[in-house]
Amino acid sequence: MNKKIISPVAILMMLLLSCSRSSEEDLLEQALQFAGSNRPELEKVLDRYANEPLKQEAAKFLIRNMPGHYSYADTTAVICYSIEVDSILTAMHDLPKAVIQHTIDSCAMRHGMASQKKVFDSKVISADFLIRNIDNAFDAWKNGPWAKHLSFDDFCEYLLPYKVTELQLMDDWRDRLKNFHSENLKDLSLCDVHREQAYSACRKYNQDLHDRIQPDHSLSVAYPPVKVETQARIPFGTCDQYAVMAAQAMRSQGIPIVRDFTPQWAYRSQGHSWDVLLASNGMRIPFSGVCTNPGDPHKIEEKMAKVYRYTYSINQELRTLNQTKEFVPRFFRNTFMKDVTGDYLSCTDIKVKTMSIGKQHAYLCLYGDNAWEPIAYGRLRKGMAEFRNVGYNCLFIIAQYDEYGRQHPVSLPFVVQYDGSIRYIEASGKPTLYMELTRKYPVLDYVYWWLTRLEGGEFQASNEPDFKHYHLVHKITDCRAIGFKIPVNDTIPNCRYWRYYSDKKGNLCNMAEIMFFSREHDTPLRGNVIGTDGSLWDDTTKVKGKVFDGDLLTIYESKDPDYAWVGMDFGHPVKMSHLFYFGRGDGNCIEPGDTYELFLWDGTEWKSLGKQVATEPTLIYRNVPSGGLFLLRDLTKGHDERIFTYDDNRQIWW
Numbered sequence: 001m002n003k004k005i006i007s008p009v010a011i012l013m014m015l016l017l018s019c020s021r022s023s024e025e026d027l028l029e030q031a032l033q034f035a036g037s038n039r040p041e042l043e044k045v046l047d048r049y050a051n052e053p054l055k056q057e058a059a060k061f062l063i064r065n066m067p068g069h070y071s072y073a074d075t076t077a078v079i080c081y082s083i084e085v086d087s088i089l090t091a092m093h094d095l096p097k098a099v100i101q102h103t104i105d106s107c108a109m110r111h112g113m114a115s116q117k118k119v120f121d122s123k124v125i126s127a128d129f130l131i132r133n134i135d136n137a138f139d140a141w142k143n144g145p146w147a148k149h150l151s152f153d154d155f156c157e158y159l160l161p162y163k164v165t166e167l168q169l170m171d172d173w174r175d176r177l178k179n180f181h182s183e184n185l186k187d188l189s190l191c192d193v194h195r196e197q198a199y200s201a202c203r204k205y206n207q208d209l210h211d212r213i214q215p216d217h218s219l220s221v222a223y224p225p226v227k228v229e230t231q232a233r234i235p236f237g238t239c240d241q242y243a244v245m246a247a248q249a250m251r252s253q254g255i256p257i258v259r260d261f262t263p264q265w266a267y268r269s270q271g272h273s274w275d276v277l278l279a280s281n282g283m284r285i286p287f288s289g290v291c292t293n294p295g296d297p298h299k300i301e302e303k304m305a306k307v308y309r310y311t312y313s314i315n316q317e318l319r320t321l322n323q324t325k326e327f328v329p330r331f332f333r334n335t336f337m338k339d340v341t342g343d344y345l346s347c348t349d350i351k352v353k354t355m356s357i358g359k360q361h362a363y364l365c366l367y368g369d370n371a372w373e374p375i376a377y378g379r380l381r382k383g384m385a386e387f388r389n390v391g392y393n394c395l396f397i398i399a400q401y402d403e404y405g406r407q408h409p410v411s412l413p414f415v416v417q418y419d420g421s422i423r424y425i426e427a428s429g430k431p432t433l434y435m436e437l438t439r440k441y442p443v444l445d446y447v448y449w450w451l452t453r454l455e456g457g458e459f460q461a462s463n464e465p466d467f468k469h470y471h472l473v474h475k476i477t478d479c480r481a482i483g484f485k486i487p488v489n490d491t492i493p494n495c496r497y498w499r500y501y502s503d504k505k506g507n508l509c510n511m512a513e514i515m516f517f518s519r520e521h522d523t524p525l526r527g528n529v530i531g532t533d534g535s536l537w538d539d540t541t542k543v544k545g546k547v548f549d550g551d552l553l554t555i556y557e558s559k560d561p562d563y564a565w566v567g568m569d570f571g572h573p574v575k576m577s578h579l580f581y582f583g584r585g586d587g588n589c590i591e592p593g594d595t596y597e598l599f600l601w602d603g604t605e606w607k608s609l610g611k612q613v614a615t616e617p618t619l620i621y622r623n624v625p626s627g628g629l630f631l632l633r634d635l636t637k638g639h640d641e642r643i644f645t646y647d648d649n650r651q652i653w654w
Contacts, residue, residue, distance in 0.1 A: 027064045027314075034067045035122040042066075044127035045134075054152070058134055061156050065313045066122045068335060070166055072226075073119040078169070081111040082225035089233045097219055097235055104221045104234070113223040121170070125162075129170050133162040136174045140254030145189075146198040147254050149280045158256035158278050161312040164247045165259075169226045177228060177252035181208050185253065199279040202255050203293045206246060215242055215291045239288060240273035246289025247275055259310045260286065260340060263331060266303040266394040267653055268442060268642060269369040274298065276309070284343065305366055305391040306375045307344045308337045321377065326359050327401040329374045339376075341389040348420045351384045352398055354410040359400045362410065364390065367643045367654065372397055372407065385411070392418050395425065395629075395643070395654035409604055413629045415654075425645060427600060427628030433646065435621040437598070438482040440632040441588035441640040442653040450584040451479040453507040459486065459581070461495035463573060465530070467565075471495065473579075482589045483617025488576040498576065499531065499567025500547075502558070508536060509564035510584040511547050512555045515592070516568060519575045524548075531566035534559030552587045580617055587638060590614050594636035601629040601643075611635070629654075 032039050042063050049056035072078045084107050092100050108114070137160045141147045147159055162170060185201055194200035212232070219236040228248050231241065240261070247257045261273040275289040287294040318335040322328050341347050354362060362385040363374035378387040385398050398411035413425040443451075454476050462470040471493065474486045498516055502509040509532065515524040531544040535557055542557040544566040558564030582589065590596070592614050598621055599606035612619055619632075624646075631643050644651040 024060070024064060028060055031063050031065075031067050031122065034120075038123050038125070041125065041127045042122070042130075045130045048127070048131055049134075055134055055138060057152070058138070058156065058160055059130070061313070062130065062134070062160065062162065063122075066125070067120065068314065069121045069163070069312075070118045071121055071124070071163075071170060072167055073117040073124075075169060077111055078113075078116065078226050081108065081113060081223070082227050082230050084111070085225045086230045086233070089230070093235075097216070100235065101219045101221055105223075108221070108223040118167070121163075125170060130162060132172070133174065134160070140251075144254035145196040146201045146280070147256050148196070149198070149282070150256055150278065154256065154278055157311060157313065158258055159251055159254070164251065165244045165310075167226070168248070173228070173248060174252045177249055180229065180232075180249050180252065181205075181212055182249075182253055184208055197280050198255055198277060199281075199285065199294060201253065202250060202257070202277045202279075202285075202287075203295060205250060205253060205255065206287065206290065206293050209246060209249065209290045210293075213242075213290055217291075238273075239291070242288065242290040243273045243275050244289075250275075250289075257289075260307055261310070262304045262307050263375050264305075264366045264368045264373045266305040266366055266391065268444065269640065272299065272302070286344075303391070303394065304341075304345060305394040305396070306339070306364075306389075307341045309340045311336050311338055321361065324360070326361055327403055327405050329363060329401060329405075331374055332363075332377055339389060341391065345389075345391045347389045347391050348416065349386070349388045350390050350416055350420075350422065351386050352411055352414060352422060353383060354380065354385045354398050356380055356383065356410055357400050357402065357408050362398050362400050365397050365399050366394065370639065370641060372399060372409070374399065390416055392416055392420075412603060413601060425601075425627070425629045426603075427625035429626055431623045431625045433624040433626040435598075435624050435646055436649070437590065437596075437619040437621065437632055437651065438480075438617065439589050439651065440596070440634055440638075441586070441642045443481045444586070447481050447586050450510055451481055453502075453504075453510045454583045455479050456503045457507070457511075458501045458503055459579065460499055460501055460567075461492055461576070462497045462499075463495050465497055465569070467497065467499065467501075473498075473576075479583070481583070481585045483580055483582045483591070485578055485580055485616050485618075487578045492576070494573035494575045496571065496573045497530070497567060497569055498579075499565050500581065501565040502563060505562045507564075508561050509556055509558040509566060511566060511581065512552050512584050513550070513580070513582040514547050514566075515580040516576055517578050517580075519577050524580075525568075525570065525574065525576075527568035527570035529566070530569045531556075532558050532560055532564035536561075550593075552582050552585065552589070552591055555584045582617070586640070588640050590617050590619055591634070591636075592616060594634050597633050597635055598624075599631040599633070600625060601631070606631060 032042055035042050045059045049059055085104055088103050141155050141159055188194040188200055216236040220238045224231050224241050228245050231245050243259050247259055250257045256278040258276050260276050263271045274286050277285045277294050279285055285294040286298045315335050315338050361377055362380050364376040364387050365372040365374050376387050378385050395413055395415050397409050397413050399407045399409050401407055415423045417423055457476045459473040460467055460470040461473055473488055473492055500511050518525045529545045535542045536559055542555055544556045546554040547556045547566050556566050595611055595613050596619055597611045598609040600609055629643055633641050642653050644653050
């Protein structure tokens with residue numbers, strides 16, 4: 001008689017599978033208990049699929065991971081808010097967007113959206129709703145053209161969940177959105193290449209959404225309406241609002257979508273959210289829902305340190321973290337996300353020495369919106385904090401939290417270099433550094449596109465109003481996003497008319513501010529504004545007078561894109577000593593008249609190195625400790641600020 005020999009590896013796999021199933025059954029029972037009096041509704045769903053094993057397994061997945069998901073308790077009030085927003089958009093569609101935003105936010109206050117009570121889904125979800133959701137999702141998976149390639153595990157995250165985001169209404173959204181701007185999807189059946197390709201469907205549908213919605217990130221509302229149809233009528237929104245909108249609409253079409261995000265950019269404030277398509281060839285393709293299409297470049301050069309994916313399923317590691325007695329920062333109290341940094345970045349595991357305050361866990365932090373923001377967690381072992389999958393060329397500190405939630409830095413700032421080594425940032429030696437500062441925040445992409453509009457522009461002086469004969473004061477060759485001081489040569493005579501002339505086609509004369517200084521005055525000399533009349537699109541906020549209004553965020557944008565000019569008639573010839581000019585930008589360069597304060601990170605907090613009132617477009621600090629981490633604040637106005645080191649006579653932003 002032959003005996004079948006089972007290998008040790010096979011035995012181990014069977015034990016692990018048995019443990020996994022046992023654990024899942026335990027979690028299912030815990031979820032049913034968590035539902036309390038609503039347990040019978042969940043059990044009805046399990047009974048409904050007693051003879052359909054795969055659907056029952058899907059139901060178990062939803063129920064097992066349901067604790068922690070939540071919705072609005074009073075759906076009537078929330079729906080009334082959505083209806084009123086819809087009316088506002090109908091009545092005010094021709095008004096300025098800022099007016100629409102203010103009106104919607106005021107409506108949200110009237111309806112008490114900020115104080116609306118929440119309820120756990122497990123406590124209120126109905127069996128009928130969950131069954132309809134499961135049946136519809138399975139129909140899209142098995143019978144639809146764009147999800148047949150999904151494994152069961154992928155189906156559970158990309159298509160099955162009854163909601164895309166928390167606070168989404170548990171209504172008939174799948175059925176209701178099937179006809180939401182989807183009329184062009186049927187055209188894909190005409191091409192054998194596109195017929196059953198999720199990529200083609202996603203790209204075409206997203207482009208249709210973009211064309212109809214015309215996304216605008218300049219404004220957003222605090223509380224988006226709960227219905228996608230109403231959200232899509234709001235003429236502005238955040239990346240996250242658009243990502244949620246696109247994910248709901250696409251899942252209703254059977255297009256498999258999840259949402260990813262970076263909680264904090266590694267070089268500027270805020271973070272970013274986007275959608276991810278699971279294409280028919282198995283590729284996961286990121287795109288900004290409604291805004292950019294899958295296959296288009298998506299934030300290729302934006303520096304990230306961590307990327308997470310929103311999930312329906314519970315991250316058991318995060319759940320365990322939240323069950324410890326230690327304080328957990330708000331970001332990591334959300335257990336419905338997982339780390340997918342490795343899908344996007346070349347990354348490395350790091351170990352960093354710390355000065356622990358006696359806690360088991362430590363948090364990797366980036367500098368965010370004027371504070372250190374935790375983006376990853378790790379355990380402490382023998383004075384070393386360990387973190388997995390960390391992006392290169394980013395600057396961090398490590399922090400711990402006491403029982404009151406107060407943050408305590410426990411490491412020096414450090415940079416993870418491209419070879420994986422750690423470079424600590426610490427001020428050292430005698431304070432002898434000479435520092436010339438020109439900005440308080442890095443130059444971002446939207447500013448970059450305006451900069452070259454100044455190239456070749458000229459400052460001219462003349463005693464003829466038509467500048468038929470003029471003296472060249474300065475020709476612009478440096479297009480950096482900073483303010484410039486231009487000395488006026490003694491050979492330039494006294495002149496009545498002084499101007500900036502845009503010496504290129506299509507540049508729109510994009511100047512933000514000019515200040516002329518005479519030999520006799522320390523303050524800008526005033527005259528009558530002269531120049532090319534009108535403004536682009538007859539926009540009264542961008543007329544030539546804005547160049548002399550003392551506001552770096554207002555600009556002149558000429559009605560005539562070619563060879564426009566703007567200047568001053570001083571009424572009589574004057575002798576100029578110098579001038580300041582600022583091209584179109586973001587207002588984060590050094591502005592004369594504003595008060596600034598420079599800070600040095602001393603290991604636990606920001607230490608002031610002194611205040612200055614700017615008298616020129618640069619700030620000079622002497623006898624500064626070298627090798628440190630710095631922060632420059634404008635105490636007069638604005639909130640954008642960013643940490644930097646100072647190397648090779650320039651600011652290096654982190």
